[in-house]
Amino acid sequence: MTIKTSLSIRAQENLQGSNIMLEGVIKANANKFDLEANPNGMVNLGVAENQLMTEELRTIMRTVDTADPKLFGYGESPSGSKHLRELFADNIFNRYFNPQTLVRAEDIVLAAGCSAIVDMFTFCVCDPNDGILITTPFYGGFITDITAKSKGKVVPVHLGDMSPFDMGHIQLMQNALEKAKLEGTTIRALVLSNPHNPLGRNYSSEVLIEFLKFANKNKIHVLYDEIYALSVFDHALTGKAKEEQCVSHPFISVLSIPNLEQYCDLELIHVAYGMSKDFCLNGFRCGVLLSPWNKELVEAMRSISVFTWMASTTEAMVIKLLSDPKAIDTFTKTNQQRLAESYTYAVDLLREHKISYIPAQAGHFLWIDLRTYIPSSFVSAASAGDRAAEYLLWRNMLDEGVYVNLGEAFSESKVGFFRLSFSVPLPQLKIGMERMIKACQKTVSFVPV
Numbered sequence: 232m233t234i235k236t237s238l239s240i241r242a243q244e245n246l247q248g249s250n251i252m253l254e255g256v257i258k259a260n261a262n263k264f265d266l267e268a269n270p271n272g273m274v275n276l277g278v279a280e281n282q283l284m285t286e287e288l289r290t291i292m293r294t295v296d297t298a299d300p301k302l303f304g305y306g307e308s309p310s311g312s313k314h315l316r317e318l319f320a321d322n323i324f325n326r327y328f329n330p331q332t333l334v335r336a337e338d339i340v341l342a343a344g345c346s347a348i349v350d351m352f353t354f355c356v357c358d359p360n361d362g363i364l365i366t367t368p369f370y371g372g373f374i375t376d377i378t379a380k381s382k383g384k385v386v387p388v389h390l391g392d393m394s395p396f397d398m399g400h401i402q403l404m405q406n407a408l409e410k411a412k413l414e415g416t417t418i419r420a421l422v423l424s425n426p427h428n429p430l431g432r433n434y435s436s437e438v439l440i441e442f443l444k445f446a447n448k449n450k451i452h453v454l455y456d457e458i459y460a461l462s463v464f465d466h467a468l469t470g471k472a473k474e475e476q477c478v479s480h481p482f483i484s485v486l487s488i489p490n491l492e493q494y495c496d497l498e499l500i501h502v503a504y505g506m507s508k509d510f511c512l513n514g515f516r517c518g519v520l521l522s523p524w525n526k527e528l529v530e531a532m533r534s535i536s537v538f539t540w541m542a543s544t545t546e547a548m549v550i551k552l553l554s555d556p557k558a559i560d561t562f563t564k565t566n567q568q569r570l571a572e573s574y575t576y577a578v579d580l581l582r583e584h585k586i587s588y589i590p591a592q593a594g595h596f597l598w599i600d601l602r603t604y605i606p607s608s609f610v611s612a613a614s615a616g617d618r619a620a621e622y623l624l625w626r627n628m629l630d631e632g633v634y635v636n637l638g639e640a641f642s643e644s645k646v647g648f649f650r651l652s653f654s655v656p657l658p659q660l661k662i663g664m665e666r667m668i669k670a671c672q673k674t675v676s677f678v679p680v
């Protein structure tokens with residue numbers, strides 16, 4: 232690409248390289264699948280969007296008068312009205328996250344999406360080129376959130392064959408932090424998602440505590456992204472899907488750990504949340520930062536929130552949804568039940584086709600291993616880290632009419648892993664997975680000319 236020299240250096244930086252995840256999303260959105268209107272369209276099993284609660288949401292949202300003139304003006308505050316922040320505090324955090332200290336509206340900053348929250352957090356804790364540690368694989372959007380505007384640097388921690396859910400990997404984080412320091416990068420924070428995206432599992436309290444101790448020892452912030460907190464569904468599984476769960480931990484919010492101050496300076500502990508996942512409202516753009524013990528960070532985030540002010544109509548609709556605790560209970564229980572049903576369908580089909588996966592207990596997706604479909608002539612290069620086979624699989628899937636997200640988008644170091652989102656209506660999931668399997672079968676027999 233020719234660099235446009237009239238642009239700032241930071242803008243030019245954003246034009247370099249390619250965003251493979253975005254490429255897939257654009258393709259999927261250009262020709263959306265619809266069972267009746269566009270059955271040959273692209274089935275999107277790549278984006279973490281939950282389409283299982285659409286009817287319930289339509290019923291609730293229809294009752295909001297979005298043409299109310301009160302919503303035509305600026306809202307009460309760029310970082311969220313007091314009323315909505317109170318609803319998040321009382322009806323989400325205090326009700327479901329079991330915090331040891333009650334969450335208050337003043338601990339909360341709202342913005343147009345959790346992505347905006349991560350960007351603002353980066354802006355406030357990092358100077359340009361300061362680093363944020365994240366273990367791989369991780370939610371690919373963090374790269375844009377951290378780098379594009381606030382110019383932080385993602386320092387990925389590759390775990391090899393170690394699991395991010397085992398204690399052992401904390402030492403690898405320490406090594407990465409020290410290596411970064413030697414190379415001139417100051418690490419300012421650790422970011423993690425719990426439940427984990429893309430692995431769909433919860434951390435144990437022991438590992439969550441190790442993160443706190445690590446952050447405290449190195450005097451860095453730790454942001455727990457808990458955006459999938461209410462999308463834990465393993466209690467609703469039965470049969471084989473239940474049996475293969477092995478050791479499962481319930482979702483434990485960092486806020487619920489007793490005596491947090493024993494492990495970490497409280498000022499360093501923060502939580503991110505949003506409406507995109509547990510409430511299936513990706514398009515609403517509503518994200519939350521909760522920082523109960525760092526008033527300075529909350530104020531600093533507020534000072535830049537005018538750029539990410541939620542629309543008044545969105546605020547009104549979120550207020551409607553979060554105002555009735557009983558309705559939230561019913562909504563989340565139904566959602567979890569449906570996630571369990573779709574998950575079961577997906578893993579049954581994967582097992583039938585002998586595709587390995589990491590059993591998930593939360594979230595909208597499964598981490599699947601398609602290495603057995605790498606054509607023989609690509610195997611040794613793929614083992615050495617060459618992505619050609621992963622792209623081949625991915626492009627064949629796109630040609631078959633299904634978008635599944637590839638491991639590279641999650642900074643996975645091993646070639647051949649994919650993230651499959653199952654939170655779509657079953658007929659769509661069935662068609663999408665059949666297309667994916669067909670593409671895999673086509674790929675494995677590929678012989679380069």
Ligand SMILES: Cc1ncc(COP(=O)(O)O)c(C=O)c1O
Nearest residue numbers: 279344345346370424428505507
């Ligand atoms: C872990 C995690 N954090 C943040 C986001 C972004 O959320 P939002 O749509 O609120 O920007 C996502 C979306 O996939 C996610 O998976």
